[in-house]
C-alpha cells in the first residue's frame with residue numbers, strides 16, 4: 261500500500277511572485293519524506309498543490325498513472341480521496357466533540373451507517389492514543405491532543421498518502437518526540453506515503469527516509485536522509501546543521517557583504533548521522549534501510565560517530581542534540597499511539 265507521487269517540473273506563482281520553480285522529485289511509495297525550508301519558501305503551498313487545493317502554473321503531479329494537474333474537478337475529487345491531510349492546528353471544528361470531528365469525513369464522503377462510523381472513529385482514535393477523549397471539545401484539550409485528533413480525522417478514509425504540515429509547531433520537545441514516534445509506528449501500520457513539513461531539525465535528522473530542502477524559489481536537494489545529512493553542499497549543510505555560517509541569512513539569502521565578512525571562517529565539522537527512529541514494537545517499516553547503507557552504496561564516508569546512537573548530534577549553532585529516554589511517560593494524558601504498552605521508547609529531544 262501507499263502510492264508513489266512523481267512531481268515533474270512543478271512551478272507555482274501568485275501573480276508576479278514565483279514561489280518555486282521547476283520542482284522535480286519522487287516521493288517513494290510507503291516511505292516517510294520531510295520537506296524543509298526557510299520560512300516563506302512555499303512548503304505549505306507545496307502541500308496544497310499536491311492535494312489539488314492550489315493549481316500549479318507548470319509541471320505535473322503523477323499518481324497512479326494520472327497527472328493531477330490535468331484532471332477535471334470530478335476526477336480530482338476521486339484522487340483526493342487517496343490523501344489524508346493534517347493541517348498545522350489540526351483544523352478542528354471548535355463546536356464539535358473530537359468524536360464528531362473525526363467522524364466528519366465519513367459522514368460527508370461515505371454512506372456508512374452510524375454504527376460502522378463508530379467502529380472506525382474509535383479505532384482511529386485509539387490508533388493516535390485518544391481513546392476516552394471522544395466527548396471533549398477542541399478547546400478543552402492541549403495542542404498535542406488537537407494535533408492527534410486532526411491526525412485521527414486524516415486517517416478515517418484510510419489514505420494512501422498522508423500530508424502533514426508542521427506537526428511539531430507549538431509542541432514541547434517531549435510531545436514532539438511522541439508525535440515523531442507516532443508517525444514511525446503509523447507508517448509501519450498503514451504503509452501510506454508520508455510527506456511531513458517541519459522546521460524541527462532534530463525530527464528531520466531522525467524520522468524520515470528522505471529529506472527535501474526548498475530554498476530560494478527552487479528545490480535545493482531531495483534524496484535519502486543519509487545523502488542530505490552527509491552533504492557538503494553549503495545551503496543543505498547550513499540548514500540541516502542549524503548554523504549561521506553559510507548562504508542563508510535572516511532574509512533568506514545573504515548579500516555579498518555578509519558573505520565576505522564570513523570568508524575565512526571555518527565551518528564546524530559535520531555532526532554524526534544519528535540512527536533513524538525505529539518502530540515501538542521493533543518490526544521494521546517497509547521504507548527502513550540498514551544504517552549506513554546509502555553511504556556505503558555511494559562511497560560516502562559518514563562523519564565520525566555516525567549511526568552509534570539516536571542522538572541528533574548537533575552541538576552549537578543554535579540547535580542542541582541529545583538522546584533522551586522517554587520511559588513509560590504519558591503524553592497529553594494518553595499513551596502514544598500504535599504502541600500499546602510500549603513503556604520504553606527512545607526519542608530525540610531538542
Ligand SMILES: Nc1ncnc2c1ncn2[C@@H]1O[C@H](COP(=O)(O)OP(=O)(O)OP(=O)(O)O)[C@@H](O)[C@H]1O
Nearest residue numbers: 274279297298299300301302303304305306457459
Ligand atoms: N493563496 C495565496 N495567495 C497569494 N500568496 C500566497 C497564498 N498562499 C501563500 N502565499 C504566499 O506564498 C509564500 C509561501 O507561503 P507558505 O505558507 O507556503 O510558506 P512556508 O514555507 O510554508 O512558510 P512557513 O515555514 O513560515 O510556514 C508566502 O509568501 C505567502 O505569502
